[in-house]
Amino acid sequence: MTPLDKFKPIESKPSASERVAERLTTLISSGNIAPGDKLPSENELSRALHVSRPVVREALRGLAMMGIVESRQGGGCYVTDLKPNRLMAPLSFALSLQDYSLESLFRAREVIDCGIAADAARNATGEQIAMLEELADQGRKLVDDPVAFRVMDAEFHEVVGKAAGNDFLDNVARSLYGLAIDQRRKASALPGVLEQSARDHEQIIRAISRRDPEGARLAMNDHVRHIRDTTLKAMEGGETIPFRPREGG
């Protein structure tokens, strides 16, 4: 009603544990605390930061749930490896809530993996191309072994990502790949899915080896769309997701 809604964001009252958590994340992101380091004990932290131990514990628990630190009873608290996969883990919860997020996820893969494929066509070394061709050969022979095929598939995407030479995109792509892996497992049981993937891989590799970024992009686009279609079909939810960009308040 009244234009007073703008005044809401007062709540500038970060609790003590939030301040402690932010302090720690700052120390981590600034490099003063490195991945794998052991943090001071809760008592030391509480003394150093002038707060009680429960406050420190709540902060550490929050960081632990986000995959930033890991506590072992009696053993101390350690910073994790901070690999993007680990930090992206909480997102699987987010994706489990809204169905259209899955659609977003596949669109994102489409966009990002296509960019990676194009870069791979530009930057791949001969060695990497040879590796990819070998993986494609493996793929053709593994269409009857879903488990082995998925292992091959993961390595395929990994090599392509590395060949592209873009750390950031590679990490995002890897996280996206990991987020959908569960649904993927089901999809790979459907008939014809692995054969299609094997053909897609060949197309992608062919474009990369002939240094054709646009072709690689299109081939990867087809690949991701195939994966999306079969994954949604395998989810058996009956809730196909047509593009209905309506958003409810």
Next chain:
Amino acid sequence: MTPLDKFKPIESKPSASERVAERLTTLISSGNIAPGDKLPSENELSRALHVSRPVVREALRGLAMMGIVESRQGGGCYVTDLKPNRLMAPLSFALSLQDYSLESLFRAREVIDCGIAADAARNATGEQIAMLEELADQGRKLVDDPVAFRVMDAEFHEVVGKAAGNDFLDNVARSLYGLAIDQRRKASALPGVLEQSARDHEQIIRAISRRDPEGARLAMNDHVRHIRDTTLKAMEGGETIPFRPREGG
């Protein structure tokens, strides 16, 4: 060296607070607790779950840090709206950890923003297109006011991202936009930079309003490349690149 590494993942000891947190997230994702709902008080929860209040508090704090719940002192604990943007918040922290090369970041922007532009051309509403056109008009008039122009530019990218209708990509793009904002400030002081950006914006909007995904993609591609070139040029000398000090002990 020895193949004993396989034996590590024993740690089948989720702590009490983790169990409580998972219980709550299960209740939320299953729909038993809806967004906006008020949770039982900490005392009630501790009684119901047969754990102490600090355990409940640690669990709630963890969920709060992930953006799943929100506590107000004296007012109770509420489930958030669970919008992807909110749940995506930890991602910006993840991005801030690794120091990616500027090349990687700009290439990532190229890939992601182009995808967003294409989707915007597909999904933008008339209202959003009108808003973008107005922003473009503003841009032409603000080429002599770097600060105001940057505000307009941020809003421009925001509207395009929203128009694309992909929460995931939008958040990644927003994070990328924020990461390079410092360098951008310098670049916008160079002569001709803002004029170029204004022209780029027009091209992008024209493609979007004529529902031309490929055209929008190409226009955005040019835009990002212009930004990259001018930003790299403006960076000669004062480096604002994130730097991670290494220290032992």
Next chain:
DNA sequence: ATCGATAACTTGTCAAACAAGTTGACGAGT
């Protein structure tokens, strides 16, 4: 009936204590 003050409730913080687990050092046995 409207408004303000009070009481009950809820979260935030602190303190002290014990249980459970790990680590490192010391000493007995080989």
Next chain:
DNA sequence: ACTCGTCAACTTGTTTGACAAGTTATCGAT
């Protein structure tokens, strides 16, 4: 001299109790 078991100190996990700070709902006065 080396290995191994034991023990002591430390660290995290959990519980209980208490009080401060803030919110909400009831109730009484105007």
